[in-house]
Amino acid sequence: xxxxxxxxxxxxxxxxxxxxxxxxxxxxxxxxxxxxxxxxxxxxxxxxxxxxxxxxxxxxxxxxxxxxxxxxxxxxxxxxxxxxxxxxxxxxxxxxxxxxxxxxxxxxxxxxxxxxxxxxxxxxxxxxxxxxxxxxxxxxxxxxxxxxxxxxxxxxxxxxxxxxxxxxxxxxxxxxxxxxxxxxxxxxxxxxxxxxxxxxxxxxxxxxxxxxxxxxxxxxxxxxxxxxxxxxxxxxxxxxxxxxxxxxxxxxxxxxxxxxxxxxxxxxxxxxxxxxxxxxxxxxxxxxxxxxxxxxxxxxxxxxxxxxxxxxxxxxxxxxxxxxxxxxxxxxxx
Amino acid sequence: xxxxxxxxxxxxxxxxxxxxxxxxxxxxxxxxxxxxxxxxxxxxxxxxxxxxxxxxxxxxxxxxxxxxxxxxxxxxxxxxxxxxxxxxxxxxxxxxxxxxxxxxxxxxxxxxxxxxxxxxxxxxxxxxxxxxxxxxxxxxxxxxxxxxxxxxxxxxxxxxxxxxxxxxxxxxxxxxxxxxxxxxxxxxxxxxxxxxxxxxxxxxxxxxxxxxxxxxxxxxxxxxxxxxxxxxxxxxxxxxxxxxxxxxxxxxxxxxxxxxxxxxxxxxxxxxxxxxxxxxxxxxxxxxxxxxxxxxxxxxxxxxxxxxxxxxxxxxxxxxx
Numbered sequence: 001x002x003x004x005x006x007x008x009x010x011x012x013x014x015x016x017x018x019x020x021x022x023x024x025x026x027x028x029x030x031x032x033x034x035x036x037x038x039x040x041x042x043x044x045x046x047x048x049x050x051x052x053x054x055x056x057x058x059x060x061x062x063x064x065x066x067x068x069x070x071x072x073x074x075x076x077x078x079x080x081x082x083x084x085x086x087x088x089x090x091x092x093x094x095x096x097x098x099x100x101x102x103x104x105x106x107x108x109x110x111x112x113x114x115x116x117x118x119x120x121x122x123x124x125x126x127x128x129x130x131x132x133x134x135x136x137x138x139x140x141x142x143x144x145x146x147x148x149x150x151x152x153x154x155x156x157x158x159x160x161x162x163x164x165x166x167x168x169x170x171x172x173x174x175x176x177x178x179x180x181x182x183x184x185x186x187x188x189x190x191x192x193x194x195x196x197x198x199x200x201x202x203x204x205x206x207x208x209x210x211x212x213x214x215x216x217x218x219x220x221x222x223x224x225x226x227x228x229x230x231x232x233x234x235x236x237x238x239x240x241x242x243x244x245x246x247x248x249x250x251x252x253x254x255x256x257x258x259x260x261x262x263x264x265x266x267x268x269x270x271x272x273x274x275x276x277x278x279x280x281x282x283x284x285x286x287x288x289x290x291x292x293x294x295x296x297x298x299x300x301x302x303x304x305x306x307x308x309x310x311x312x313x314x315x316x317x318x319x320x321x322x323x324x325x326x327x328x329x330x331x332x333x334x
Numbered sequence: 335x336x337x338x339x340x341x342x343x344x345x346x347x348x349x350x351x352x353x354x355x356x357x358x359x360x361x362x363x364x365x366x367x368x369x370x371x372x373x374x375x376x377x378x379x380x381x382x383x384x385x386x387x388x389x390x391x392x393x394x395x396x397x398x399x400x401x402x403x404x405x406x407x408x409x410x411x412x413x414x415x416x417x418x419x420x421x422x423x424x425x426x427x428x429x430x431x432x433x434x435x436x437x438x439x440x441x442x443x444x445x446x447x448x449x450x451x452x453x454x455x456x457x458x459x460x461x462x463x464x465x466x467x468x469x470x471x472x473x474x475x476x477x478x479x480x481x482x483x484x485x486x487x488x489x490x491x492x493x494x495x496x497x498x499x500x501x502x503x504x505x506x507x508x509x510x511x512x513x514x515x516x517x518x519x520x521x522x523x524x525x526x527x528x529x530x531x532x533x534x535x536x537x538x539x540x541x542x543x544x545x546x547x548x549x550x551x552x553x554x555x556x557x558x559x560x561x562x563x564x565x566x567x568x569x570x571x572x573x574x575x576x577x578x579x580x581x582x583x584x585x586x587x588x589x590x591x592x593x594x595x596x597x598x599x600x601x602x603x604x605x606x607x608x609x610x611x612x613x614x615x616x617x618x619x620x621x622x623x624x625x626x627x628x629x630x631x632x633x634x635x636x637x638x639x640x641x642x643x644x645x646x647x648x649x650x651x652x653x654x655x
Contacts, residue, residue, distance in 0.1 A: 025464065060464065061464075063460075063495070065491060065494075066487070066490055066491060066494060068487035068490065068491055069487075070453050070483070070484035070487050070488075071453045071456060071484065071487035071488050071490070071491040072491075073453070074450075074452070074453020074454045074455075074456055074457055074484070074487075074488060075453060075456045075457040075460050075491060076457060077454055077457055078392075078394075078442070078453070078454040078455055078456060078457020078458040078459075078460065078461070078471070079457040079458065079460050079461040079464070080457070081392075081437075081442055081454070081457070081458065082392065082457070082458050082461035082462070083461065083465075084460075084461045084464065084465075086457075099484075101447055101450055101484075102450065102453060102454075102484070105447050105450065106445075106447070106450060106454060110443070111649050111650070111651070111652070112428055112649045112650050113425060113428050113429045113433040113435075113443075114425050114428070114429055114433065114435040114437070114443055115423070115424065115425035115426035115427070115428045115429060115435075115649060116426065116428075116648065116649035117424075117425070117435065117436075117437050117438075118435070118437050118442075119652055150650050151650055151651065153651070153654075173652075174652035174653065175651045175652050175653070175654075201655070202654075202655035250654050250655040
């Protein structure tokens, strides 16, 4: 057990699975490398997540592609239909808009529309979310949209430990998985075992426990929720359950409903805009199945209904933060 | 082609034609739900290509997919059951006419999104290369599909990775209801594919033998590691874009004329009987057999077991939680 960044934890997961299963391969832009004067020049991914794979496994299993997202996803899904275990990398979640058809009309539906005669075990890795001042087209989350599509599974880790275990599960899964890596968390560190381990999908984590208020958060918002919970506990004696579903699909409804049954108060946090998103989804779930447990109206903390702005001051104003979460908790306790 | 090959090719051509003629008749009775796109007129393309393929080779088809399915060996009765939405259909009634697939035959699905099959078939070809296989992948796309960007993404990637992949472009001159001249800047579709860096030829898609020869060359090249290529084959679409299309964009005379002058079946028959390779009696026996097969397929489809509402939940995931 050592302290590792999320980048290194994800890299370890890829190395474990490449080693375990020769059918696993990685395809995407800049994921591998090339030969120059007979010497390998490794790229290893623009965020460095696939470092070392090209040197170890070569171009046959670490395939650099043109900037052609539809071809990347098509190549991955077609190979998966023929028994391979592809991992496709789309550099930014925003760019799935370029290959939306290949994901939602094709991959998500093969098994169903062909009557169960095939599996499409493809993993699509991508960076997600704001915090790097990357502007409107490189900072969106996109996981709420994909969560709405039956046939896809969605994972959004919030720390290095979960990232490794969830990616290993994703690669071993028989169903297509969209794997969202919050780009600001690549350098965030925690204890991560050296060996391979799988975290099951559909099982929430609860990084903080308390009986006063339930906080449900996704991706990097989990860290803000934890900071808010720690602050509330220290300064006000308010104890919060902080629930990180980890996989919006399948969703661990039970953990959320059980927590709300105990606390009677719910705040849902996500950095996506408010409409048709995961905050509205969780609020609807609890309104539907846990209404009688509620002692106060449900509150959500989200980004506003705007694109993601670039300037530091504006992106700070856009993203949720612990202060806003604390204010929401105070409202549900009022 | 020897005698048996020729007879087999004729049998497939006739099967494809009769399947569509019969589907059209049955569709008009209202028993087949949804949108149906008929392949009649273009049979020589699917058969000319697929006669070279085995069950291990993979193909991906289009919304106009019945012909490709049959040419690849899908069972006509199981297909008709699928059109009827029966649980005995190839996709248990979940797919219907635009999503027929039979993985045991290397048929990875008709695909209702124009052009979408090309990148997916690139993935199948990639799997062949990665596993050291000798099988190839073929995608069928219409002339309308050549204006979809992802087709060129697929072509480029296939060239870059030198994949065993054949792009078949079926040029029937119509993108749904818009004539190709109004939709395509460069009418030379083979030149557009060649510009991506691969061999590309155009043939008369009404001439089975021309398609068969060109496809054979492209497929053999792919099998021996020579990389991808494109085959453009032009052939008329005898019916509308979909069944129910009133075809206000072309005259009855024009359609009748196409039937008279550009029908792959009489063209095939004339050649094989003139050459003396097949006799009129042999052809008639095939026709009778196909008629019987179609009667049987329709009878099975009409009597096929129906899905129950609970079936809606099956086959979304291998496992969900």
